[in-house]
Amino acid sequence: MVAIKKSTSDRRRKKKIHIAFCAIIFMIGYYFLEIVSKIFEIPFGNIPYVLLGCSLMGASSVYAGYLIRILYFSKKKKRTRHFYLKDNKDDIELK
Secondary structure: OOOOOOOHHHHHHHHHHHHHHHHHHHHHHHHHHHHHHHOOOOOOOOHHHHHHHHHHHHHHHHHHHHHHHHHHOOOOOOOOOOOOOOOOOOOOOOO
């Protein structure tokens, strides 16, 4: 297989799409937490919907925060100047 290198703009665009999906999942979690869990006649009671809503909101917000940190607050690698020591053959004594 031939490995295709993706450009940074493609990767940034893909991360932005993932952040949008996280926002949608967060809204679904909010819907379960605030609206579905307050309905009185729902199957399985309120607790599974509260847990599902909280876990969806928490997981999506953590992943979105991670993606935002990578996308906008990443540390740039510092380039170091490589230098080589000169070899003075006069100073080296072989015994």
